[in-house]
Amino acid sequence: MTILIALLSGLVFGVAFGFLLEKSRVFEPGVVVAQMQLRNFILIKVWFSAIVTILIVVTLLRELGIVTLHPKxxxxxxxxxxxxxxxxxxxxxxxxxxxxxxxxxxxxxxxxxxxxxxxxxxxxxxxxxxxxxxxxxxxxxxLTLAGLSGTPFPALAVAVGVGLFACVIALERLRPWRLDLGAQADGIHHDRPGSPRRP
Amino acid sequence: MCTIRERAWSPYVTGILIGLLLIPAMLFADALSQSVTTLATVTGSPFTAAGPATGYGWPVALLVGIGLGASLSATAAGSRHSAPSPIWTRVLGAPSPKRRAVAGFAGGFLMVPGALLAGGDLTDHGLSGVVQQSAGSFLALAAIMAGGLVTGRLLHRL
Structure with a gap:
């Protein structure tokens, strides 16, 4: 692979990834820090949706023998x-x-x-x-979870996928994502009790 | 819905699109064996591999691309920022650029060696690690969450 292809493909993936990070609002410090304080769940919703998507495709590709996984x-x-x-x-x-x-x-x-x-x-x-x-x-x-537990890889993949999906559904019921956005879509809520007034 | 001029897209739509985007990126980065999105790939972790299989150009170009993509999205939606996020005034206790600079510097200073020690950051362990059911990634994720939740508690909650 030439260096030019590596640079161009990295750039193209990066632009698409950066675009999606911005649109999802998950890159906002207000969203990240509030997630760590369990006050905002946008990060977990984006993250789990991505995992479930990758899980389905990669597990299928693995079962079909198209890819080999290399766990660290x-x-x-x-x-x-x-x-x-x-x-x-x-x-x-x-x-x-x-x-x-x-x-x-x-x-x-x-x-x-x-x-x-x-x-x-x-x-x-x-x-x-x-x-x-x-x-x-x-x-x-x-070591993989499948290897440690003796459970077949696809069975565990389904279990992890269903578990994460259930988490996302429960979180969305508890707190719809639009409520977490804030007026400026930066995860900041100016109207919460005790919050400082907008400057 | 989901036009370029919109500020926020649904986390589910963006999550699924990020997943679909990262699949070819992961396959490209040597069948999931490499970190995809972090500085760990820029330097190569001494513990996991001699260096990134795809060379140093790919991750550097990726990071530059992320900045360009976010800039494109923010400009199109009119949501570019000219001041630091108000979250810093709240969690650091004062509207102080100096405090934000110190906290940000400290955060970067801890995060990069952490990613090198653990052989990847949140995106690597949390996406490619989980999908591969890597026991080490689940261990790293538990530690990431513990560190994040404890730090989150120590900051001001407003």
């Missing part, structure tokens, strides 16, 4: 410590890296501080890499 190895300490850092960082920053790029595209200039922090974090990580490298090496290799 379990990194006990890496997954746990890394996950905690991601969760904390995402909440402080107001999004994961893809959302931060969408924020910059949509005009949030303050998101550049997150990029700066990320680059500094990358530099710090690379500096400490030799110290950190032995940490996750104790993992048991790639």
């Amino acid at each position: 190895p379990v990194l006990l300490i890496g997954d746990l410590v890394g996950g905690l850092l991601i969760g904390t960082g995402m909440t402080l920053a107001g999004g994961c890296p893809a959302m931060i790029m969408a924020q910059i595209g949509a005009g949030y200039r303050d998101a550049w501080f997150v990029v700066l922090g990320g680059l500094a974090g990358l530099a710090a990580y690379l500096t400490l890499e030799l110290l950190l490298r032995p940490l996750p090496a104790d993992g048991p290799g790639p």
Whole structure:
């Protein structure tokens, strides 16, 4: 594959992905932070809808033998410590890296501080890499839920899919998504009790 | 409904479209074995692979594309932002650009090493990891949620 094809296809996928992130409002810091405070459920609704879609197609492709899956190895300490850092960082920053790029595209200039922090974090990580490298090496290799539980892969896929679908239905009944948008569609509600007045 | 000039599309429509979009992207990134959307692919995680199979051009172009796509959507809908989100005034306790800068910097500083340690971020573990039923991804997701919920609680709730 030539570098030109890689660049062009990455750009095309990126434009489509960024467009959808913006339209879904899931990139809004107001939506991300409020999701972590369990006050807004747009992020979970978009995320679960995407998983169920991918689950159906990928499980079918796998059953038909068209794709082979390569689950990542379990990194006990890496997954746990890394996950905690991601969760904390995402909440402080107001999004994961893809959302931060969408924020910059949509005009949030303050998101550049997150990029700066990320680059500094990358530099710090690379500096400490030799110290950190032995940490996750104790993992048991790639494990899947199907492998761990002895349940066939498609049966578990259906169970996960149905479970997530039920979650989304229940959340929507509890709180329709339009209520979570806010007047400016940025997840901010100016009329909630105790909220500051609009500036 | 769902025109380019509309500010918000249904989370279900966008979720399904994002899913459909990511399937070829994942297949393209070597049959789901690579991180698709994160900085982990830019650098390559030392723990999972020597480097991204598709080269460094793809993830960098992807991140630039995300910015362009969001810009296109926001411009068409007239929803471009010129000031930081009001959420920061609320959760950080004051309308302070300095506080937002510090919190944002800290967030990025924690998030990138986290994604490198865990071999992917929310999008990787939460989408391709879950679909592959990877036990490690479920572990990472539980940790991401724990970190997010605890941090969310520590911030102001307004």
